[in-house]
Amino acid sequence: MSTTVIGGAPPKPRPPPTPISHLPTDSARLYTHIHPLLLLSLYTYQFPSIVADPVAGLAATLVPLAALQIAYVAVCLPPTGNGTGSGAGNGPASGGAGGEKRKIGEKKKANGSAGKSDGIGGRIIPAVLSVLLSLLVAAPLLTAALVLFGAPITTHHAHTLLCGAHIAFLAAIPLVYVHGVDGAAWRDAVALLLPVDEVYGGLLGAVCGAWLGAVPIPLDWDREWQKWPVTIVTGAYIGYVFGRLLGGTMLKGKKVMF
């Protein structure tokens, strides 16, 4: 996550990035609260098998995790592109809520009266694409970061890679979905310049949770669950849920200060 596109900063001044809100539909409003519960339930359900055999357990959990994240972004989040999705998009609108509303209006116009199902169908493709991007770009980067932070270099490759993939799926899928491949937005994301929202808060939470997850590893408690990388993944899940919650509510619109 520390090395993303540096160049490509457009010379023209951009409007300041605004926090992202979930879609103003009833299903989005509802599912955005159900989603973290589903995630935690999935993880809790899988936890014994992850502890027993981290590689098999994490690999088996990866697919339902991706499915949950796809469902979440498709139902709740504005997709990138069409000059709509990204809060840092090119539209002249600067007011967050107002802009969002207008964009949704545009979308409805564009889609005509095709109805919700079609809209969701149209969002599945970018959602799947963001899964692919997360898997191919974010996961290897996170794995490299894990190794740099002290994960074993010569052994446990599958463990580390799966751990990286889990964090990537949690943290990166929603972000890729809303920001696409907008270089400027991503530079802001890396520089911690984006305003905190549900999506960005989830990323910060997952990363901080994973960081804290390393704390119990050295303790001499002789517990099964202390094995690599169970605590890191657990920390990421918990951190993600907390970060999402705080980012969507209390800390919404705040910025990280150095």
Next chain:
Amino acid sequence: MDHGEPQPSFKGISAAYAKAKVEKEKQEAQALKSTSADAGEEANRAGEVHFKAAHGIVIAFFTWILILHILGIYLFTSGFLLTRLVLDHKSECASPPIDSPLSYISGSSEPGCWHPKTFDKAIVILVDALRYDFTIPFPADGADETAHQFHNAIPVLYETAVNQPNNAFLLPFIADPPTTTLQRLKGLTTGTLPTFIDAGSNFAGTAIEEDNLVAQLKNASKRIVHIGDDTWHALFPGYFEPNLTRPYDSFNVWDLHTVDNGVTEHVFPLMHPSNTSKWDVVIGHYLGVDHAGHRYGPDHPAMNAKLSQMDGVIRQMIEALDDNTLLVVMGDHGMDAKGDHGGESDDEIQAALWMYTKQPAFGRSSSDYIHPPATAKERPVAQIDLVPTLSLLLGMPIPFNNLGKPIEEAFIGASGDDYQNLAIVNRLTAAQIHRYQHEYALARGIEESTRMSSLALWTAAHAAWDMANTTAHQGHFQSVYSAFSAYQQETLSICRGLWARFDVPRMLNGVMILLSTLVVLAIYSRGTAGDQTELTPALLIHGGMGTIIGVLVGFGATFALTSFAKEHVLICAAVVGGMTGVSSAFWRIRSRLFLPFPTTIWGWMSVGFTLLLSIGFAANSFTIWEDEILLYFLCTFGVVAALSSFRQKAIADRALGCYHSILFIILTRMASLSRLCREEQMPYCKSTYYASANSSTSATWQLAIPYVVALLIPVFIRGYYEGTRSYQGSAIMWLNLALRFGLLLSAAFWTMDAADDGDWYPWLGETLKTSKIVVAIITFAISLGFGYSTFIWSKPLLEIENRAATSTSNVATNNGRTSITILGYANVHGSRYALLITVWYLAIALVQKPMGAGALALAMWQIFSLFEIIDTNKLSDSPIGPVILGLLGSFHFFKTGHQATLASIQWETAFIPLRTIRYPWSPLLVILNHFGAQILCAVAVPALVLWKQPPKKKGLLGDVAKAVGTHLLFYATINLATTMWAGHLRRHLMLYRIFSPRFMVGGAALLVVDLFCIFVAIAGTRISISSSAEVFGFPG
């Protein structure tokens, strides 16, 4: 790296240079001086005086801090690290400590050395953690508690003691804390008390070098067989019959049966009549009870099963025992309610001792004593008492350092009235104790007053002895027995006072001193506004005056407070005085003080890393894995630095910051591949520092590392200089030639060292040894001789270049046709000072093993990367730089093959440029090796605030003082934390292995870093800034 166009305005300077150019004068210093107005020169001279005075005061202030650190550490250590001198004396069979009574003269172990022996052979069974109350029946006279799983499970000991009092006895067996098996085995074989450091013993190994029972048996050509816990082999390597001995790993606490079944399997064949001639003493060490305790706790069916199993084993042994063999069953310690041990609670120290023989050899002095004591509080014997008892029973001399006394039941005879024998053995033992005490007092210089009471008892006992011999009455011998036994008791309690008692007031006062010094340092370096140099004089004068007054008052107080040691009172008074003085100074400048509370992410990180590390030292796991934690923190810093670099406005800053942050992370991770694992990290750690985990020589491929370093490091450093065109003047000569040559020589040294060690070229003989020493001396001469001279007399690394007018910004045009460029202007201070880092780098690199040279080279590279990170993120005022240097130094401490254990000290570095130990050089070399990484990072601290600063910037010295103060604050916090935890956990199971060594490393590192910060870093700052000031003038 190739950025660094100097931006600051320097009109005055460039004008001066323009003038100088006109006058064809290239010596810029001359030019500046010759063209300066008189007034300017006057101001400059005043500035110089002011600078030098301010510098001296800063040095004095930090020296005052150093003194406070020394006092605090000394006071704590003197209360905490109680030491006992290990005497090398061995008792000899032929020379009893006192002339024998009844003309018993043997001098041979066959009939018994000092006293006729009772048994030829012995089987000693150690049931680890056999607590006394496991062995006696429950309920003991009508107690209304319900029986636990551990009750009544091993009744055989009690039954035999009651039913056959002449063949067996059972007694409470009290351990001296710490109740860990290793310490207990030392006590059970040497008869001495455990202390923190057995001074004089071999630090590197665990083998017992003191006189002990096993060594005495070995000396007398007795064949000793050991079966069970392999701790014995660490303590007594090579003492046991190799073909009969069966060691088992004691590490796996979860395994209750492997060791026990192994012991049982191998011990009974030995007891078979056909095999009894093959050995003299068998030591069997069962671990199952201990492991059951650790795993399940005592009140668990597994414990019941285990004890029943032991009961069966002992019954079987009684069956198989022959007539002239003594059977001993004992516990080395007990266990607490959770089944753990190590501390000093009653449950942990109360073990059981049972002796059995088929001969009617034992007795009781009273018929009341036939029943073993109902609780461990009645008639207990000390574990050290086993040493003289077994020695005399087997006809061995009593080990020289023994402090125990013979057990009454074993010598009083079957009828229970042989007080003459009891008096004789007690007299022998007391005489040996007396001989030991005499030698100890000679070697250590114990005050006569502390021995007064015991000497009086000694004289009294002798008088009783003479009296009894003239009258030969049993009643008199009883009083002789009690007289000698009183002497032994008194001596033991004196020794316990000397060796085994923590002096808590001293420890507390030491911690208070360290804490208050920390507060002063924190306010000084992070809680004051403005230039540090303006505040230092007031602080120094008040603090210094306070200290002096404190000493005077304290001197008076020593007469009033006679219950405390003089130096204790004096130190406390001096510190209280100093603190009062400094507080008054802080009060006077209170308007410039603020709470040193972090406000930025960098401040939070600095505080967070330091505090997390400090809190972690309370847990043995975090202490063990400190190297990995440091890696984690350093990488975290690198990532945050990379993120922060993305936030920079200037594209150059952004790119450069990102590049160096990522480089910093990768270098950290590369360095982390060099590991020397401590025992506790096994099996999750693989040592790479040496050729293999069991070796302390480098692999052949590792010899290439220093050569690679010699080729690359000068190039990399040059890169950092060229970024600001500072690769000029002396830097070329030093970096390109001398440093490279010195590094090559140090690489050659290690190759020659390996050749010498491995005897690759036997025909070279002594030549190789001589030449490697010469090479080492030349390398030191290059570094500390030539290098330091270069650093002291070098001009600032500047060059003036004439060229046709171009559009570059840092030129002073002359009629628009030609221009002058001042090369190296952008980093005058940093590049000049950093020479000092490379000088010390060379000296430290020589004393590191090849793998360490690689790690240190990475450290060097990281340090320069850090300068760039700090500069591009504009953090020179932040605490993060000095704190990261502290983390980096601590990290590379591990990466240069060290651990916080005494065993990891690389003593052999004392011989790198020497043939024999020579003071003070040998200890200095070991320090340079041990704390090399911390020293390098400490020397680098001033460069954090000098790197790429404008030449005429004001208050640089104050910035350096602030940075150095922050750096010391890091080490002082770590030291305070490790000190507090070591004091708090002074009865912890892992005190000796983990907390105490970490405390010692923390204290030593603080003092070493103090010294280098003051006398190398701050002193070097003066040279560096003065040199730049000759060109640019002293900032007013």
